[in-house]
Amino acid sequence: MELYNLKDDSQIVNFETAVRTGLGNKQGLFFPQKFSPIEDQATLLNLETKERNKVILSKIIGKDLSSSTLEKIIDATFRFPAKLAQVTNNEYCLELFHGPTLAFKDFGANFMANCLQSFSNDQPITILTATSGDTGAAVAHAFHRLPNIRVVILFPHGKISELQQKMFTTLGDNIHTVAIEGDFDACQALVKQSFDDLAFVKNVGLNSANSINISRLLAQVCYYFDAFVQLPEEQRKKVVVCVPSGNFGNLCAGIIAKTLGLPIKRFIAATNLNDTVPRFLASGEWTPKQTIATISNAMDVSNPNNWPRIQYLIDSGQFDSRNLTGCAVDERQTEKSMHLLQAADYLSEPHAAVAYHGLHQSLKPDETGIFLGTAHPAKFKSTVDQVLDIDIKLPEPLAKCAQLTDLSVKMPADFERLKDYILEACEES
16 A cells, blocks of 8 residues: 655655654655545445455555454454434434444544554554544543553643543553643644654654544544445435534545445535635635634634545545535534434434534435434533533443543643653653
């Protein structure tokens, strides 16, 4: 598998190097030049989940992983299901929150951790990642206590829910958590700055576990096929998928699934008030604004890192941009969608509600719609309880971590301070 740096096409690496490196030269994203469709879709869709995942990932990764190694990674990664729940006659939620941290990022984080373990040669690795909510917990749990791996997680102070935060700030051991005084974009900027310091990268073995890491992205491709096969056959002809979008890795994975041959008719990119992409799709002008705090806080991203990959798929002719529309959803609409879902006897949280609004206002009578449920409603208990006037019972993983001590440190958005902190953490481990 050859992966090209989208900002420096002279840098071409294999899968292992891309996973171990994270970002390329000039902060470029690694990406295949072309995805080859899987021709026999009927046979693929009839396979059991793990067998289907092996075919999909083998097609993308090629010979960079042996068949036996890939099989072990898949067995260790896909230990929990992606469930399709019917909400109305032609509207379904793909529930991606049945993993250990109750969020969709469990798929990608576990796949990356298992890949890195398979590449391990006892060289210390420092994972540096920024989170607007669920990435932190997924990465922390996937890498917790793995030998020779340190994890440093940056998150915007006061801008994610307490339960989201405690799922990754209470672990300790090799997991270091830093509350940055700023928004998520400030956290991402610190990650990028770190990778620009090549001596620092080499010194601490720096890597990133954000969705910019290609391994995270590839694991997510698989559950779009899972969703499709759970639909009744008579509802598979005109399938529309609406993705709640922040950093745009999830949507990119869906578009990759389509380039591989999955017959999805069209996609909707639903954002909250941080609407850079919907405005871009409408005007052709890329004009990020100051990030706005919303109740769908994991999507509070105004300059999404993964968009260049989607743009590449469009520019290279692998995906027709006419099959993608954008939708910006305000707070009132988000709350209204939560009530609509509740009236349909389906309990949901703000991020899925953003996607449901985008789907519901766009879906035609002859289409079947799928919106993505990216986190368990209880991860946003205070918001869901307040909006819907209910009292959600906490699932065991959340109830347990809610009682633990938050071990995070607070820090200004200052690269030199962060650098010193990481060097100190490396010395201690």
